[in-house]
Amino acid sequence: MNTLLPTSTAGSLPKPSWLAEPEKLWSPWKQEGEALHEAKRDALLLSLQEQSLAGIDIVSDGEQTRQHFVTTFIEHLDGVDFEKRETVRIRNRYDASVPTVVGAVSRRKPVFVEDARFLRQxxxxxxxxxxxxxxxxxxTLYDSHYRNREKLAWEFARALNQEARELEAAGVDIIQFDEPAFNVFFDEVNDWGIACLEKAAEGLKCETAVHICYGYGIKANTDWKQTLGSAWRQYEATFPALQASSIDIISLECHRSRVPMELMELVRGKKVMVGAIDVASNLIETPEEVASTLRAALQFVDAGKLYPxxxxxxxPLARSVARGKLSALCAGAEIIRQELSAR
Structure with a gap:
């Protein structure tokens, strides 16, 4: 990328009300069959247009064709039974009814590749x-087959690597792996989590990213944040190993969080996706608020490696709120670009 401070989203954007119930995670589809396929494509196009109108430099599908950032991929794998459900504790934070691993996990066909090819066009x-x-x-599962988190993770990593290689061939420039669990299970992250992540990214020539946050702006996550004290230092436990990893871009939650900015020093040399938009609030940031976050980040990240x-x-946000936040992100990044070019 030649753009200085290229802007992007972490992933999902709100779905239009004619596709799924808005402002809700795991919202059921309102269409089925061919009508659903067409509605998903229409939503993807709409999401792309809204990103482009806001000025987003690195665009995505806005996750319009999936119900949830984790389970939609798992739905397409062999070895997981979505009818057989168990209640488990997700990231030591909240209980959820989840599908069960009942046999050997494998990917029998591409999951997102056609959608990616469509977006590329x-x-x-x-x-x-x-x-x-x-x-x-x-x-995000109950495992009654492997009964070993690490073994299951390695099988998932192999399936992800197959998908990632086909996404790259379809024209995707950056493949991002979402790992909010990295902010919870620190021993496992360093024992095998980063190794599994590198396996998922193995052989890719495109850029790779890992997105690590404190979760969507839902009550279970915002309540958890209240227990974390005045300084959120979770990244400190994993950043040194991530700095030494093969992953190109590290993402972190920053704006209106209590993450000490200096923790970015631990991944010096990597590209850093700095979260400059709070997703747990309907309050739309001003461009200057965004610029202030980016200015602070520039003390620890070289300008050429900073991705707002x-x-x-x-x-879970209203579409109007998300639009406002995207516009603020781009306007704030432009303030900093102007300041840097004036030096």
Missing amino acids: QTTKTIKWALPGPMTMVD STNCGMA
Whole structure:
């Protein structure tokens, strides 16, 4: 990318009300069959247009064709039974009814490749595609087959690598793995989580990213944040190993969080997606608020490696709020570009 401070989103954007119930995670589809396929494509086009109108440099599908950032990929794998459900604790934070791993996990066909190819046909901009990371996938299931988190993660990593290679061949420029679990299970991250992540990215020539946040702006996550004290230092436990990893871009939650900015020093040399938009609030940032976050980040990240982004996905927000936040992100980045060019 030649653009200085290229803007992007962390992943999801709100779905239009004719596709799924708005402002809700895991919202059921309002169409079925061919009508649903067409509605998803229409929503993808609309999402692309809204990103482009806001000025987003690195565009995505806005996750319009999937119900959830983790489970939609898992639905297409062999070995997981979505009818057989168990209640598990997700990221030590909240209980959810989840599908069960009942046999050997494998990917029998592409999941997002056709959607990625369709998106590539619609734009000449840099495209980023998000996939769930192996550890976060493990944490979103009940495993009655492997009964071993690490073994299951390695199988998921192999399936993800197959998908990622085909996404790259379809024209995706950046493949992002979403690993919010990296902010919770620190020993596992360093023991095998980063190794599994590197396996998922193995052999890719396009850029790779890992998105690590404190979760969507839902009550379970915002309540958890209240227990984390005045300084959120979770990144400190994993950034040193990520700095030494093969992943190109590291994302972190920044704006209106209590993450000490200096923790970015731990990934010095990597490209950093700095979350400059709060997704847990309907309050739309001003461009100057965004610029202030980016200015602070520039103390620890070289300008050529700073990627302004959102803290997390925006699926639970109203579309008007998300539009305002995207515009603020781009306007704030432009303020900093002007300041840098004036030096």
